[in-house]
Amino acid sequence: MAAGSLGVANMILYPLINLATVREIAMSKLRVGLLFGGRSGEHEVSINSAKAIAKALSSETNATKYQLIPIYIRKDGCWQAPEIAQAVLESGKPLSTESDDSVGLWQFPPSVNEVDVWFPILHGPNGEDGTLQGLLTLMQVPYVGSGVLGSAVGMDKIAMKTAFKQAGLPQVPYMTLTRAQIWSNSCVFPKLGDEIEQTLGYPCFVKPANLGSSVGIAKARTRSELETALDAAASYDRRIIVEAGVSAREVECAVLGNDNPKASIVGEITFNSDFYDYETKYTDGRAQLLIPAPIPPQIAAQIQEMSLSAFAAVDAAGLARVDFFYVEKTGEVLINEINTLPGFTAFSMYPQLWEASGIQFPQLVDQLIQLALERCQ
Template sequence: MSRKIRVGVVFGGRSGEHEVSIHSARSVIENLNPQKYEILPIGITKQGIWHVGLESYRALGTDIPPKLLANTQCEQSGLPVKTDPSLTLPAPISEALDVVIPVLHGPYGEDGTVQGLFELLNIPYVGSGVLASAVGMDKAMMKTVFAQAGLPQCKYLVYLRKKWEQDREPILREIERTLGFPCFVKPANLGSSVGISKARDRASLVAAIDEAARHDRKILVEEAVDGREIEVAVLGNDEPHASVAGEIVPKAEFYDYNAKYVDGTSDLIIPADLPEEKMTEVRQMAVRAYQAIDASGLSRVDFFLERKTGRFLINEINTFPGFTIYSMYPKLWEATGLPYDQLLDELIRLAIERHQEKNRD
């Protein structure tokens, strides 16, 4: 009988989505089949210090998942365990792993940085490569790529923080003239709705840009779209396929951080109430967006369905979306016929497939 696949689950990280990552990783660990996999938790503190083994949970100040307490595969399997902090993944540990699942959201995890580390270590990893991860993280660059691919999107403007700090008045006038109110202001490189604000007048616009500038050097301002929020999960490498579409109905003004992770006040409608031709259209657009940035493994693609025109406008792509059992990405695949544990199996298979293809002679 062949041995189990040795899986490193990386979580935490330096971004503002540190806590979201911990929740996602817990769900991943609890749903990896213990008959197939040996699990090595690898936690990264907010300061960027790496901890390996059960110590990683203690170092990050969070409870150890019950599955790891009951079945400490990493300690019992002969996988090397390191309890001392380190700034990198030690070579003996990386060499013992068959695949890594970087359950990291936002900068320093979803943006191509940790993917570059795994490329240097020549370890298979779940999700997109360096380029697609970087493009998917930077909303301004993402929109440039989507425009090149002919994907319709809302009007937007991009500013650098330094320019905003030096010369505010021309920026405010341009936004008022080009986009008007209300509009949305976002940090270009952050996820989970962190740092996003809705501006209704000049005073709230100034406050919104100041808030976004706290999180990133690049600031994105978008027109407000009167539309339904539609999301599609995409899975695969060179021949990706899309899930059924789902709809988010926020109870707040928009689907913000609290609605996603704190109070759960938004409704998730899966599948979305769409005519068959519109369902087909948005699934095809999701695959086009996925291929436009050369994504692999997984992504969630978000759209607005404009009420006035009936057009789909692409909003963004997330190359490693939230992955709790309640998150949209796994719920969309569950509704499409692929339950959470089998989805993890497929993601691991795709990671190994992509690694073998890249290293093919």
């Protein structure tokens, strides 16, 4: 791939590395630090994604180009050496935080110094929200995916919706709240409920601003359910968003690239539950993926165009999955959210969309690594 030029903002997020170093890396096997696990509720999902990526790196074509260095982060935040990380990959199970062979919280395994490029695949808080990206940026080593800004904006639903609004992308009506408003005295809360009912109506969805994979999200159909949902969301985050419910089909598009990204074909998610919550998302048989989505060609083209606009709006890089509501009755397409570090198992929507678009899983992993290097040139 051709190396893209960097603007001032990108130079801040991705410090330049010595070009001689880049050339030296290109002439030998690239040491890929596969970083997984982490301190979030999606720890197990991260392990599954890492297993799939590790398998792709061992494919015949990639094995001649890359050397895998797995690094595992326990649920308590302690980084584990490749030997332990490999054992976690093989077992598919989290490591106990009571293990005595861990280094301290702020001590990294020596293997960290050998990494040429990082492939972080930590989902949720402390992984895809810009915190880890900030650390990797300080290491001055290329890494797959969005930088600090793109990751943080993509993770924070309020900041994300603000960016989408600025980009002119249509969305469902929503309100933003704080924990202080929700947990204020009893005189204020009824007025807050009245305002939500008058502005958004029922059903509506209550979401913490900074949790991934539908964690903490609830659907409210009555005042009682609304109050319960708001109280629960406030226990997860100090900032909350409430969205109007919409009767629509849920469709998704994958994006790949840096300054000149491309969009995949569009897929659709169907499910039998009340809404696409965490249990539905990660329980076998609860949701089905339709690829390509059975929608009109002009709607698919519109979704692809909007996906690229969303990618640019949050300053994403490398990869992202963009989710939409397609209101079939009116032909309206509304953007829901962007995920800058989506699930990456062979059965996840993101790699399946690219496979249907002509890019096989090992090739996709290879392209993402090359895009990480491209951002540093």
